[in-house]
Amino acid sequence: MLRIAVPNKGSLSEAASAMLREAGYSQRREAKELLLDDPANNAQFVFLRPRDIALYVGSGTLDVGITGRDLLLDSRAPASEVLPLGFARSTFRFAGRPGTATGVGDLQGRRIATSYSGLLGKHLAEHGVSADIVHLDGAVETAIALGIADVIADVVETGTTLRAAGLEVFGEPVMTSEAVLVRRAGAEPSPAVEVLVRRLQGVLVARQYVIVDYDCPRSLVERAFEITPGLESPTVSPLADPDWVAVRAMVRANATNRVMDELYDLGARAILVTSIHACRL
Ligand SMILES: Nc1ncnc2c1ncn2[C@@H]1O[C@H](COP(=O)(O)OP(=O)(O)OP(=O)(O)O)[C@@H](O)[C@H]1O
Numbered sequence: 001m002l003r004i005a006v007p008n009k010g011s012l013s014e015a016a017s018a019m020l021r022e023a024g025y026s027q028r029r030e031a032k033e034l035l036l037d038d039p040a041n042n043a044q045f046v047f048l049r050p051r052d053i054a055l056y057v058g059s060g061t062l063d064v065g066i067t068g069r070d071l072l073l074d075s076r077a078p079a080s081e082v083l084p085l086g087f088a089r090s091t092f093r094f095a096g097r098p099g100t101a102t103g104v105g106d107l108q109g110r111r112i113a114t115s116y117s118g119l120l121g122k123h124l125a126e127h128g129v130s131a132d133i134v135h136l137d138g139a140v141e142t143a144i145a146l147g148i149a150d151v152i153a154d155v156v157e158t159g160t161t162l163r164a165a166g167l168e169v170f171g172e173p174v175m176t177s178e179a180v181l182v183r184r185a186g187a188e189p190s191p192a193v194e195v196l197v198r199r200l201q202g203v204l205v206a207r208q209y210v211i212v213d214y215d216c217p218r219s220l221v222e223r224a225f226e227i228t229p230g231l232e233s234p235t236v237s238p239l240a241d242p243d244w245v246a247v248r249a250m251v252r253a254n255a256t257n258r259v260m261d262e263l264y265d266l267g268a269r270a271i272l273v274t275s276i277h278a279c280r281l
């Protein structure tokens with residue numbers, strides 16, 4: 001049986017369960033459930049703090065888990081990323097009151113508040129900077145106003161929290177993060193994990209791509225293929241009119257309208273866009 005760690009609360013929790021549900025697995029209905037058996041898929045889900053997931057997976061207690069890339073690195077657990085999952089995207093950055101510092105090189109001897117001491121410590125060491133790390137559980141942005149830190153290192157998404165605290169980012173981002181599927185480093189290949197990965201990849205593709213169908217004059221197909229090359233190559237079917245063909249190709253969902261405009265301008269007609277419910281590439 002495959003044992004899968006899933007975040008029980010926080011930014012990752014709902015999106016992780018939604019993705020697993022889309023991939024055909026059972027997910028809990030009650031936020032307090034800690035364990036969920038999914039006999040149809042020979043799987044068991046264990047709902048844990050996202051910060052602890054890499055530890056359970058790295059120790060081999062659980063087979064795979066969903067956590068944040070930043071949490072994985074912060075944990076220093078012997079687990080590695082198998083598949084990026086495309087949600088909970090964020091950057092990990094330094095911030096302070098305007099004018100405090102311009103980069104990591106200015107942080108020698110300063111007090112830096114963070115919930116990611118492992119990640120920050122490694123970054124400072126890589127830059128030869130010795131600073132005083134103040135470890136906090138959350139609400140790190142308030143630490144400067146309360147006088148216990150000079151700068152912070154924290155997760156930034158929209159920047160709203162920083163602005164509200166009167167802080168500005170400085171220097172290069174320490175890292176970019178998103179939700180990731182993790183496995184014990186060096187784990188043996190496992191058919192059950194491969195099925196999970198293929199299913200999750202199918203969800204990612206179904207979310208990121210649409211199918212475009214259109215009719216195209218035969219004389220223009222080469223130029224139409226440049227607009228819709230598809231993943232491997234577009235499907236072409238004959239039409240009753242020998243001068244026209246029907247074309248079908250996968251297109252990035254965020255390019256849908258640009259592609260439709262370009263096809264129309266080229267001379268394609270009856271351009272239809274359909275969402276993908278599920279797929280295996
Ligand atoms: N505002 C955000 N936008 C995107 N990702 C975020 C955001 N806040 C946290 N994350 C990501 O969520 C993961 C942290 O999850 P965790 O549940 O520990 O913290 P949280 O979402 O801040 O929850 P809480 O603070 O309620 O405990 C990290 O991978 C982090 O990058």
Ligand SMILES: O=P(O)(O)OC[C@H]1O[C@H](OP(=O)(O)OP(=O)(O)O)[C@H](O)[C@@H]1O
Nearest residue numbers: 138139140155156157158159160161162
């Ligand atoms: O750039 P933003 O879109 O504002 O998002 C970033 C904020 O979101 C998270 O905080 P959360 O609400 O989880 O509170 P916490 O600091 O207590 O973890 C994170 O720790 C940042 O504070």
Ligand SMILES: [Mg+2]
Nearest residue numbers: 010011138139
């Ligand atoms: Mg938080």
